[in-house]
Amino acid sequence: MTVKVFVDMDKCQHYGQCCFEASDVFELDEDGKLQYVAEADESRRDDIESAADVCPMQAISVE
Amino acid sequence: MSSVVIVGAGLGGLRAAEALRANGFTGTITVVGDEVHLPYNRPPLSKEALAGGVDVPGLEFRRKASIEDVDWRLGSAAVSSDLAERTVTLADGTTLAFDGLVVASGIRPRRLPIPGPQEGRHVLRTAADAHAVRDRLRPGTHVLIMGAGFIGCETAATARALGAEVAIVAIDEQPMVRPLGAELGAGMRRRHEEHGVRFHLGHSIDSFVGDDHVQVAVLSDGTELPADVVIEAVGSVANVEWLAGNDLDLSDGLLTDSAMQVATSSAPVVAVGDIARHPNALFGSVARRIEHWNMPTETGRRAGATLAALLAGDEPDRGPFCAMPSFWSDQYHHKLQSFGMPGIADRIELVEGSVDGPCIVEYHDASGLVGVVGVDRTQELAPYRKQLAARAG
Ligand SMILES: Cc1cc2nc3c(=O)[nH]c(=O)nc-3n(C[C@H](O)[C@H](O)[C@H](O)COP(=O)(O)OP(=O)(O)OC[C@H]3O[C@@H](n4cnc5c(N)ncnc54)[C@H](O)[C@@H]3O)c2cc1C
C-alpha cells in the first residue's frame, strides 16, 4: 500500500511547515516554491498526516 | 467507560480529541463550544477570508476518522465547573460529568473602556466577527485600527486591498515591535505606508464621537480621525471565567506543567492552545502562553497523551516539552515567518538583506539564538530552526 498525497496549489502559500514533518515528501525549492511527491510508502503515513495537520492553509490531503 | 469533556471547539480542542484517540483512549469524548461552528481555521479571518468572503465550511479543519464518534455540543458555553465534583455546567443548564477535562477555551480580544458611542466598534476573533467587519469594508470607508500587532497590521493590509482608507493608532513606537524589534518593525511600517496606511504611533484613543454610531475618534493628542469602522486588536484576555472557584492559578491563562497537566488534586485536567501557560524547555523554565497557530497542535498532542495515560492509570511522560513556536504573517504578499521566541531577545541582528526588502533577522539573549524572523525568505530559515531546536541539548 502507498499513501497518496495531494496539495491544493491554489491554497498553498509555500510556508514550508509541512517540510519539517516529512522532509522526504515535501520540500521548498530554491525559489521557495513547494515541491512534493504524490505517492509515498505506507510507512510514511504518520509523518504525512502530521504534515497535513501543521499546514496553516490546510492545503494537504492524504489518502 | 470513562469520559472526557473538552471545553473549547477550536484547533486545540480538536487536536486534543485526536490525541486522546491516538493514545488509546476509547471512552466518550464531548466537546463543548460556544460558537455554533465545528473547529475552523482562524488565521484567514484577517487575511484571505476577510478579503474574499467568510465561508465557514470552507475553513473547517479536516476531522480524522478516529474522532467520528465525538459528541459536539455547539452553541452553548461552559459557564461554571466543579473540579472536585468533576462537572461542567453549560449556559443552557446542562451539567456534564467527566473523568478527565481538557481546557481549550482560548482567548478573546481585550476591550478598552472608551467613552462615546459603542456601535461601530469591532474585534476580529471569530467567523461572526469577520463577517460583521467584512460587510463594512468598502472602497472609501474610513477604517480605524487600534493596535499595531499582527492582527491589526494584517487587517490593515486586507482593508487597503479592498479600497478602504486605513489608519492605525497604537501606543507602540513601531508596528509589531514586541515580536520583531524596532528596526524590522519600522521596515514593516514603511511597507504599509507605501500602500497608503497612515500610522498614529505613540497615541491612544481618548474618546469616540458620533450619535449612535462612531464617526470620529479623538486621540490622546487631540487629533480627530474619521472612523466609520473601528477594529480593535489590542491584546487578549484568556477565557478562564468558567474555571473560577476551583483554586487554580488563573493569573494569565491556566498554568500547566511540561506534560500540559494542571496542578489540582481534584481531577485529571490538562490545558491546550492559547489559554495554556506552559514551560517550554527550549526557552528556560518560565511558563508562557504562546498565541501562535502551531501551538494548539503541539500542546494538544502532548495534553492528549497525558490525559490518556492518567485515565488509564499510567504515569504520563513528564519530560521536557520542546515544541518549536512558529508564526507566519501575510501582509501585501510579503511573507513573514518566525521560529523560536524573538520577543524575549535583548540583542537583534540583521544577518541578510535589508529590513525594507527580503531579509533575515536573528534574535539573541544571553543563552544564544532564541528566535529568527524572515521576510520573503522562508526557504532559507530551515537551518535557523534546526539551530533553535538544538537548544533542547
Ligand atoms: C484573526 C486572526 C488571525 C491569526 N493569524 C495568525 C497567523 O497568521 N499566524 C499564527 O501563528 N497565528 C495566528 N492566529 C492565532 C491562532 O489562530 C490561534 O493561536 C489559535 O486559533 C488558537 O487556538 P485555540 O484552540 O487555543 O483557541 P481558539 O481557536 O480561540 O478556540 C477556542 C474556542 O473555545 C471557545 N470558547 C471560549 N470560551 C468558551 C466557553 N466558556 N465554553 C465553550 N467554548 C468556549 C471559543 O469561542 C473558541 O471557539 C490568528 C488569530 C486570529 C483571531
Ligand code: SF4
Ligand atoms: S505547509 Fe501547507 S502552505 Fe505551507 S508549503 Fe506546505 S502545503 Fe504549502
